[in-house]
Amino acid sequence: MRTPPSDRTNRTAPRGRWHRVGSAAAATIALLFAGFGTAAHANAAASPTSPNVTWTRACAVPGKADEMACKALRVTGGLTAFQKARAEKDGIAPKAANAATPSGYGPGDLQSAYGLTSAAASNGSGETIAIVDAYNDPNAEADLATYRSYYGLPACTTANGCFKKVSQTGSSTSLPSSNTGWAEEISLDLDMASAICPNCNILLVEARSATMANLGTAVNEAVALGAKYVSNSYGGSESSADSSYDSSYFKHPGVAITVSAGDSGYGAEYPAASQYVTAVGGTALSRSSTSRGWTETVWKTSSTEGTGSGCSAYDTKPSWQTDTGCSKRTISDVAAVADPATGVSVYDSYGITAGWYTFGGTSASSPIIAGVYALAGTPSSGSYPAKFPYNAAGTSALNDVTSGNNGSCTTTYLCTAQSGYDGPTGWGTPEGVTAFTG
Template sequence: MRRTMRGLSAIVGFASFVLVLGGSLPAQASPAAPLQPGTTHACNQNVQAGYATCFALKRTDIKQAALAPNAAPSGLGPSDIKSAYKLGDGGSGQTVAIVDANDDPNAESDLAAYRKQFGLPECSTANGCFSKVNQNGQASPLPSPDSGWAGEISLDVDMVSAACPACKILLVEADSATIDNLGQSVNAAVSLGAKYVSNSYGGGEDGSEASYDSKYYSHPGVAVTASTGDSGYGASYPATGAGVTAVGGTSLTADGSSRGWSESAWSGAGSGCSTSVAKPSFQSSVDTGCDKRGEADVSAVADPNTGVAVYQTYGGNGWAVYGGTSASSPIIASVYALAGAPGASDSPNSYPYAHTDGLFDVTSGSNGSCSASQQCNAGPGWDGPTGLGTPNGTAAFAA
């Protein structure tokens, strides 16, 4: 019997207006709400066709560069993520790869500060847990630094640490935020042995999806996750990729329920139908309202109003609260790692469709208006903003 989580009725969220690449939102989409005061995009949103933007959102109304003795940073921490999604220990020996653009020169030291704060084991170059390479899989030369993408990187590696503290972290930094460079970075991650690759970036479809899929995002036996975006209803690539797990977003709040948490669809979570990627066979079991590939597949916390604690010093002053579907993608990649290696010839984005009883169904909330209600309104079963739901342990992500 599929477990249904009765979330709060539309926890107040907000949508960030993200410019899409090579096109516009579908005609039936309503415009996304303006970015709420007190929150900012980590990355430049005014990008050209063929480029991607990151989906990290930073709270600017919460300032806590230094913590008082014995104080905890604002935002959800590792114990919250593990509690909300019923995650146990595991992941030893598994490598989660993070693909981003440009270099964060403080990535390793910031990661150390985050893990020390929360009592997590060391993850460093010295002990073999952390490694950073360029898009060719080499330790040098690294790309030029960028303070915006550094925030994205901090968010990504901290979320892997939160969900899977025993996992190794491979950070692959693309020369720039073109889909070609980011895609080459995905290939480098896989060539270095990563079975779980998170991509917290995207842009609009432009008709090149089949080519990009075949060159970069089709890796049988590898769980490739991608964020669906922060601009509300409207599809994003590579989340719509045929071999990618599209990760939407929720608002997550502690409560007095038996689970201990309530979730609703976050108003900024991306969703919609691909214009070019064929409907995968595993989506034939659900009503997406799409003739082609629909997103999302699954989801996790993304609302900055219920955001996560992150430590960032390159372009930041230490502790901050972040959100966006950039948070949910590395969380889901890490849950795949906790679940164990995918089958060698499998497409792991099909796993949740075969194990829906391993998910919390998110049934309230919306990310806009649309002609097919399930594409923008949460409800029982599959819906666009949250997919099939959020992790209830790891069963839905196992081969």
């Protein structure tokens, strides 16, 4: 796999915090910041990794109790950590949105950060990752082709059998209505699955709407079509119906189902609270001078924005989860990058100006972990892959995240990172695929 320009730049950028750049670059950056005063989310002052980054949510807050919202966060202004390093090295200040070239982490960066470079090159052939989202993205295949071509990943198209898009009923012709916000989510999910497992096939299953019933039906369809790895980058409020949703939509032994933990800070969401899924929290990912070359903290931007975690009010605690702070299911199990200030590159063209964007949110971390499961190989029949990281708990197969928090809580580990298990990041982030095998 060739090394694209953005990955080369990021790998050679100086590590650690951003130092002072030359006067010309500084002037350019100052002008860039000046144009971002009215972004949809004024989170600038709270981001520890990149204090001038602003972003907007791709999907609206659900209007009904049974509706889900996607968890994609699109950067609209400021400089991400990636761009800061690039500005220092090259003396330029790349755009944060609609750029001609990527402005976030690419496949090489993510594979390096999570010890997956070797596995991504050789594993995944014949495996299918399913992406479940609501509504239709008419440009999904074309946008995916642009992303994969830029990064030198193998083509994944309908024609060569790698890519397939269907509705929740399995139809490839009768698709849902299109939706611009969910199309951004779809682009993010497809690109992250590609970044982690370039040799995997991708199945996109589009639900008729964002209700749990329709999204759950789409999950069932993904499994029926043979996917052993199913990513779900959406969530909503818990309800007393969740136990029935569990048995109807998420109880699929032998299938790794990943779900975003949420983007609203401390607090439980469904379906991340399902006992049958791997709940995926979010981190801020930055380069460092450590032997790993990377460092991570809990993603938190403000008291209301950061990775989700906490105790389910309704869902049964799985037998392999033994922490004592929650009598029912505890969120999360594992984590991956989600902070928009250390976001990932995505190509999208539907409903917004076609180009490269930087995205964050636990929408990024869920398909990343689904891709890691796919690299690890087909789960054994009858197993629940959510258990696998618990088997490797405390080993070098996971990067233990020990700093940061996502809010306030009475039981400290549920909202604050610590050695070993904690709510915001679970047992940690991947270091290779060992923790994700049966």
